[in-house]
Amino acid sequence: MHHKSLVELGAGLRQGEYSSEELTRSCLDRVAVLDPPLNSIITLTGEQALQAARDADARIRSGNAGPLTGIPYAHKDIFCTKGVRTSCGSRMLDNFIAPYDATVTRQLNAAGAVMIGKTNMDEFAMGSSNETSFYGPVSNPWDSETVPGGSSGGSAAAVAARLVPVSTGTDTGGSIRQPAALCGITGLKPTYGRVSRYGMIAFASSLDQAGPFARTAVDAALMLGAMAGFDPRDSTSVERAVDDYTGGLGDSLEGLKIGLPKEFFGEGLDGTVAVAVEAALGEYRKLGAVITEISLPNSQLAVPTYYVVAPAECSSNLSRFDGVRFGYRATDPADLEDLYKRSRGEGFGAEVKRRIMIGTYALSAGYYDAYYLKAQQARRLIREDFMRAFEQVDVIMGPTSPSVAFRLGEKSNDPVTMYLSDIYTIAVNLAGLPGMSIPAGFAADMPVGLQLIGNYFEEARLLNAAHRYQQVTDWHERIPPGYE
Amino acid sequence: MALEAEEVEKIAHLARLGIDHDDIPEYARNLSDILAFVEHLNGVDTRGVEPLAHPLDAVQRLRPDEVTETDERELFQQNAPLTEAGLYLVPKVIE
Numbered sequence: 001m002h003h004k005s006l007v008e009l010g011a012g013l014r015q016g017e018y019s020s021e022e023l024t025r026s027c028l029d030r031v032a033v034l035d036p037p038l039n040s041i042i043t044l045t046g047e048q049a050l051q052a053a054r055d056a057d058a059r060i061r062s063g064n065a066g067p068l069t070g071i072p073y074a075h076k077d078i079f080c081t082k083g084v085r086t087s088c089g090s091r092m093l094d095n096f097i098a099p100y101d102a103t104v105t106r107q108l109n110a111a112g113a114v115m116i117g118k119t120n121m122d123e124f125a126m127g128s129s130n131e132t133s134f135y136g137p138v139s140n141p142w143d144s145e146t147v148p149g150g151s152s153g154g155s156a157a158a159v160a161a162r163l164v165p166v167s168t169g170t171d172t173g174g175s176i177r178q179p180a181a182l183c184g185i186t187g188l189k190p191t192y193g194r195v196s197r198y199g200m201i202a203f204a205s206s207l208d209q210a211g212p213f214a215r216t217a218v219d220a221a222l223m224l225g226a227m228a229g230f231d232p233r234d235s236t237s238v239e240r241a242v243d244d245y246t247g248g249l250g251d252s253l254e255g256l257k258i259g260l261p262k263e264f265f266g267e268g269l270d271g272t273v274a275v276a277v278e279a280a281l282g283e284y285r286k287l288g289a290v291i292t293e294i295s296l297p298n299s300q301l302a303v304p305t306y307y308v309v310a311p312a313e314c315s316s317n318l319s320r321f322d323g324v325r326f327g328y329r330a331t332d333p334a335d336l337e338d339l340y341k342r343s344r345g346e347g348f349g350a351e352v353k354r355r356i357m358i359g360t361y362a363l364s365a366g367y368y369d370a371y372y373l374k375a376q377q378a379r380r381l382i383r384e385d386f387m388r389a390f391e392q393v394d395v396i397m398g399p400t401s402p403s404v405a406f407r408l409g410e411k412s413n414d415p416v417t418m419y420l421s422d423i424y425t426i427a428v429n430l431a432g433l434p435g436m437s438i439p440a441g442f443a444a445d446m447p448v449g450l451q452l453i454g455n456y457f458e459e460a461r462l463l464n465a466a467h468r469y470q471q472v473t474d475w476h477e478r479i480p481p482g483y484e
Numbered sequence: 485m486a487l488e489a490e491e492v493e494k495i496a497h498l499a500r501l502g503i504d505h506d507d508i509p510e511y512a513r514n515l516s517d518i519l520a521f522v523e524h525l526n527g528v529d530t531r532g533v534e535p536l537a538h539p540l541d542a543v544q545r546l547r548p549d550e551v552t553e554t555d556e557r558e559l560f561q562q563n564a565p566l567t568e569a570g571l572y573l574v575p576k577v578i579e
Binding site for chain 1: 492495496497498499500501502503504507511514515517518519521522523524525526528530533534535536537538539540542544545547556559560562563564565566572574575576577
């Protein structure tokens with residue numbers, strides 16, 4: 001059963017070949033056997049999952065099933081889930097039982113999807129390797145000595161290892177696309193504001209966006225359809241109808257204009273990754289696409305801009321963790337200041353502390369203009385590059401990550417080197433555009449991701465471009481050895 | 485820009501973050517590396533460029549000033565480290 005896609009599983013459920021309860025049990029059994037060494041799941045919610053599966057079965061029998069009804073999924077532990085621990089990968093929230101559901105949680109529940117557990121992640125989504133998690137690193141199913149990427153590393157590994165057909169993630173600087181690439185699966189970061197951030201623990205509010213992981217573009221389209229939508233409870237949610245993400249799947253790519261930013265193919269890109277990406281672009285030529293070189297001249301500003309904007313927003317967002325109303329509290333505080341300092345000092349890990357301090361510094365008196373204002377100006381230049389590019393082309397493509405999965409521990413002591421693993425994904429968040437990563441071959445037996453970037457709200461176009469490629473290739477069907 | 489140990493201590497204090505004294509040199513080194521990296525932005529001509537705070541240049545949506553939430557204090561305080569009679573307890577602030 002674990003080889004089937006969401007679409008195939010949904011058909012089997014509705015035709016009565018198996019029940020959601022059987023399917024959910026089979027996922028839970030697979031997690032019990034395969035997850036201990038992977039460490040992709042922080043909290044398993046078996047009993048609740050089986051109850052949700054029985055409810056889904058009743059709904060299927062009554063003829064009210066949608067495409068996600070009865071489908072098991074794993075949920076990034078950044079989304080609030082009522083009555084279930086929501087840790088955000090941090091000691092700070094190790095004891096936090098969410099008192100309400102995130103909008104994404106509520107919408108997936110309403111669609112009848114069955115949450116089997118909460119997935120491991122970099123602490124507060126700050127990381128590119130899943131190594132900053134309080135609950136320990138996650139292994140890449142393709143090679144247990146390498147990272148799955150991050151921050152949504154557990155969600156990506158769980159889908160790659162065929163523990164679940166689909167999962168959720170969030171992407172602030174590449175946290176869906178980069179782990180999708182490193183684990184050989186399909187991941188989509190929607191346009192900023194397309195999916196509600198309500199109940200999604202905030203890291204950098206002007207960048208954070210939720211999206212799905214799946215093995216195929218079709219499955220990702222169905223997940224996005226359930227996750228997207230206007231939400232009055234998120235002040236940055238966009239008031240705009242949700243597109244039909246499946247209707248156009250299969251449309252011809254004849255004449256599709258694809259732009260390749262020359263800045264994405266220069267120094268820093270691993271040669272073997274470049275070969276795989278070139279081969280994928282060759283497939284798009286065969287599908288009738290017209291490929292031209294473009295330029296995003298301010299690309300080199302993206303990572304430095306991000307490491308001002310994101311830490312500044314993080315230092316503000318994480319000021320709510322004070323040891324008073326919820327979360328970790330240090331024992332025997334001498335006074336209120338000691339309570340704040342030790343609760344935060346002991347509750348947060350090193351990377352989170354680094355980012356809070358960078359943000360605090362950048363926003364402090366006398367430095368605001370030099371750092372934060374300057375970064376916001378650079379951010380506009382980065383966005384304008386994309387706007388000019390989309391006057392010439394329909395979709396931008398390139399590598400998702402400059403290398404395949406790196407080894408555990410390889411970059412964890414060098415923050416700046418780690419930050420550069422998101423060199424091709426970060427600009428997309430700064431501009432607020434939708435982006436995807438799809439499996440596009442292998443380099444040294446490890447998966448390579450192809451990144452697709454679209455104009456605002458063109459998720460359907462990206463999904464179709466990904467689907468057409470998956471119809472003529474089988475990279476997305478490859479299974480990591482040991483997980484067959 | 486290279487940060488000295490005392491600047492790291494000052495930033496940590498502003499952020500109300502307790503840092504082990506032994507860890508300060510490493511934070512100073514890491515934070516200095518990050519600041520040196522972001523200072524690449526200094527070479528960019530941004531004269532006359534409007535700062536971008538929201539990618540879609542959206543403005544704050546307003547809603548009628550009406551009560552929409554119910555009182556869930558008891559539920560929320562189940563997550564609190566220390567409460568009494570519906571109040572959050574902290575160390576004594578005023579002698």
